[in-house]
Amino acid sequence: MAVLVLAEHDNSVLAAATRNTVTAAAQLATGPVHVLVAGQAASAVAAEAARLSGVEKILLADDAAYAYGLAEPLAALLISLAENYDAILAPATTFGKNVLPRAAALLDVAQISDVTAILSPDTFVRPIYAGNALATVQSTDKRKVITVRTTAFAPAADGGAAIIESLSAAIPVPRSQFVGREVTRSERPDLTAARVVVSGGRGLGSKENFLLMEKLADTLGAAIGASRAAVDAGYAPNDAQVGQTGKIVAPDLYIAVGISGAIQHLAGMKDSKVIVAINKDEEAPIFQLADYSLVGDLFVELPKLCALLSGAQG
Amino acid sequence: MKILVAVKRVIDYNVRVRVRADGSGVETANVKFSMNPFDEIALEEAVRLKESGAATEVIAVSIGPVQAQETLRSALAMGADRAILIQTDEAVEPLAVAKLLAAVARRESVELAILGKQAIDDDANQTGQMLAALLDWPQGTFASKLSIENGHAIVTREIDGGLETIRLALPALITTDLRLNTPRYASLPNIMKAKKKPLEVLTQAELGVDITPRLVTLKVEEPPKRKAGVKVADAAQLFDKLKHEAKVI
Ligand SMILES: Cc1cc2nc3c(=O)[nH]c(=O)nc-3n(C[C@H](O)[C@H](O)[C@H](O)COP(=O)(O)OP(=O)(O)OC[C@H]3O[C@@H](n4cnc5c(N)ncnc54)[C@H](O)[C@@H]3O)c2cc1C
Ligand SMILES: Nc1ncnc2c1ncn2[C@@H]1O[C@H](COP(=O)(O)O)[C@@H](O)[C@H]1O
Numbered sequence: 001m002a003v004l005v006l007a008e009h010d011n012s013v014l015a016a017a018t019r020n021t022v023t024a025a026a027q028l029a030t031g032p033v034h035v036l037v038a039g040q041a042a043s044a045v046a047a048e049a050a051r052l053s054g055v056e057k058i059l060l061a062d063d064a065a066y067a068y069g070l071a072e073p074l075a076a077l078l079i080s081l082a083e084n085y086d087a088i089l090a091p092a093t094t095f096g097k098n099v100l101p102r103a104a105a106l107l108d109v110a111q112i113s114d115v116t117a118i119l120s121p122d123t124f125v126r127p128i129y130a131g132n133a134l135a136t137v138q139s140t141d142k143r144k145v146i147t148v149r150t151t152a153f154a155p156a157a158d159g160g161a162a163i164i165e166s167l168s169a170a171i172p173v174p175r176s177q178f179v180g181r182e183v184t185r186s187e188r189p190d191l192t193a194a195r196v197v198v199s200g201g202r203g204l205g206s207k208e209n210f211l212l213m214e215k216l217a218d219t220l221g222a223a224i225g226a227s228r229a230a231v232d233a234g235y236a237p238n239d240a241q242v243g244q245t246g247k248i249v250a251p252d253l254y255i256a257v258g259i260s261g262a263i264q265h266l267a268g269m270k271d272s273k274v275i276v277a278i279n280k281d282e283e284a285p286i287f288q289l290a291d292y293s294l295v296g297d298l299f300v301e302l303p304k305l306c307a308l309l310s311g312a313q314g
Numbered sequence: 315m316k317i318l319v320a321v322k323r324v325i326d327y328n329v330r331v332r333v334r335a336d337g338s339g340v341e342t343a344n345v346k347f348s349m350n351p352f353d354e355i356a357l358e359e360a361v362r363l364k365e366s367g368a369a370t371e372v373i374a375v376s377i378g379p380v381q382a383q384e385t386l387r388s389a390l391a392m393g394a395d396r397a398i399l400i401q402t403d404e405a406v407e408p409l410a411v412a413k414l415l416a417a418v419a420r421r422e423s424v425e426l427a428i429l430g431k432q433a434i435d436d437d438a439n440q441t442g443q444m445l446a447a448l449l450d451w452p453q454g455t456f457a458s459k460l461s462i463e464n465g466h467a468i469v470t471r472e473i474d475g476g477l478e479t480i481r482l483a484l485p486a487l488i489t490t491d492l493r494l495n496t497p498r499y500a501s502l503p504n505i506m507k508a509k510k511k512p513l514e515v516l517t518q519a520e521l522g523v524d525i526t527p528r529l530v531t532l533k534v535e536e537p538p539k540r541k542a543g544v545k546v547a548d549a550a551q552l553f554d555k556l557k558h559e560a561k562v563i
Contacts, residue, residue: 094471101440101442105445127537128435128436133331134537136535140529175486231493232492238476245431274562291540305549309563
């Protein structure tokens with residue numbers, strides 16, 4: 001079985017999520033794994049992808065139509081390539097979720113979203129109901145179209161030497177046009193790939209107080225996440241939301257501060273290796289999940305913890 | 315401009331969902347159902363477009379059992395003009411839902427379809443993108459802002475790295491994210507009025523759509539439980555545990 005992975009990138013670097021997706025592809029494939037890099041002036045991305053171990057060939061489609069990752073041209077490109085593949089995979093990120101179902105419908109295939117385990121070439125595990133249940137599903141479609149939950153698969157390492165083949169596919173004129181992007185700038189590690197994530201909730205009380213989370217993150221080299229309530233209140237940007245309908249993270253250490261632990265939040269972080277919760281309400285549901293529960297006022301405990309952590313580093 | 319809004323009846327987001335002991339699915343007996351929260355947002359946006367004069371009619375569509383009529387009545391009470399139920403007791407997958415919605419969109423000549431980004435039961439996040447594909451429409455998914463200008467939809471999208479704005483030629487498809495708007499509560503007079511608004515019931519056969527599932531659910535199980543944690547007295551003890559016991563700092 002030959003597998004095609006749709007790469008996520010920004011025309012200069014390969015997104016980390018692509019590496020996890022390649023690992024899933026390698027598990028599924030009995031034949032070659034190819035990676036599609038569609039972009040504009042994206043040859044550096046193709047070169048990076050070519051070094052992924054387990055990948056045989058990179059398909060590079062370079063065209064202005066692919067510059068911003070719009071769904072229409074990408075889905076059209078995918079279906080033009082589909083007949084050579086038994087499965088098409090993309091990461092279950094906002095990029096993959098946007099493009100892949102469109103391609104699936106054009107192929108008349110039922111997509112399998114957010115796959116966390118591959119049991120056989122046609123049988124997969126995926127979470128439903130905010131991760132309250134795991135469904136094992138068998139696909140009867142000839143071709144499989146799958147988005148991959150990146151936290152469930154290790155990132156593919158370098159070590160390969162794939163060939164790069166340029167594509168010259170015709171693309172229909174899109175009726176969607178890119179206008180602009182406001183990228184959240186941060187020196188911190190990427191939330192979904194960070195080893196340590198510290199997340200703040202409504203308990204922080206204000207945007208100013210949320211700076212305490214910055215301090216904590218500084219001492220740990222951590223990425224900053226947030227609950228929906230914290231994002232809605234404007235303490236943190238929308239792309240920091242962790243949960244069922246935000247980002248899924250599984251770091252070595254997750255510290256939840258002033259977060260009650262609604263099921264929708266837990267869905268996004270419960271596979272973290274070590275979970276710490278700081279909350280003044282001893283009944284908060286987050287404590288049912290935490291490895292280390294600190295019942296107390298965050299405004300008292302957080303500065304103390306930060307001092308200990310920076311002392312330990314200095 | 316007519317707008318189609320798809321509303322799904324799902325287990326209420328406050329319900330603690332339990333897996334059936336026989337692994338056949340989750341417990342649905344004596345459980346509260348509501349409109350999928352993202353669909354409330356979709357409906358609110360459509361009603362606002364009508365109130366602003368950008369749209370002429372809002373049609374709410376649901377695919378599901380007879381009880382989904384209640385969901386449609388709530389949609390009518392929130393401001394939809396009429397409703398269509400495609401009634402079935404089968405579990406309908408996103409691809410089939412998209413095909414049914416496409417048939418309705420064509421029949422009704424709608425120019426805008428607004429769906430939720432995700433149904434909180436199957437967590438698929440597919441149907442809107444699939445509907446756009448089947449209609450060959452441009453798509454604006456995960457919208458946190460929407461405006462209609464000169465035959466175009468200007469959509470701000472929540473993406474992993476921040477926000478993105480795109481411009482779509484109508485007809486177009488939108489899926490909603492959480493921060494697009496805050497849905498209104500239906501007032502009592504509007505709930506009464508909704509009882510008189512038209513609600514049409516159709517079958518998939520009348521729409522000529524095959525909804526045979528492509529996926530077979532072999533089993534549904536509970537996720538593995540985490541082992542119980544410990545309480546720490548203060549920041550100092552937490553620091554010590556993280557350093558010497560968990561060894562993560
Ligand atoms: C469709 C839908 C999708 C959703 N998706 C998501 C999602 O993806 N992610 C997500 O997070 N949520 C999501 N939610 C929202 C979720 O249901 C909760 O409302 C949200 O997670 C609550 O955020 P919170 O824990 O910060 O706030 P709250 O529940 O208000 O909790 C605040 C906590 O702070 C504690 N606290 C207050 N002051 C202090 C102090 N001084 N010291 C210590 N502790 C203190 C309180 O005891 C409380 O436990 C979704 C909801 C819906 C309906
Ligand atoms: N059975 C259904 N009836 C009406 N709308 C639906 C149905 N299933 C999905 N949808 C719509 O599609 C969106 C995304 O659902 P999903 O792709 O299943 O996550 C929902 O928010 C609804 O707007």
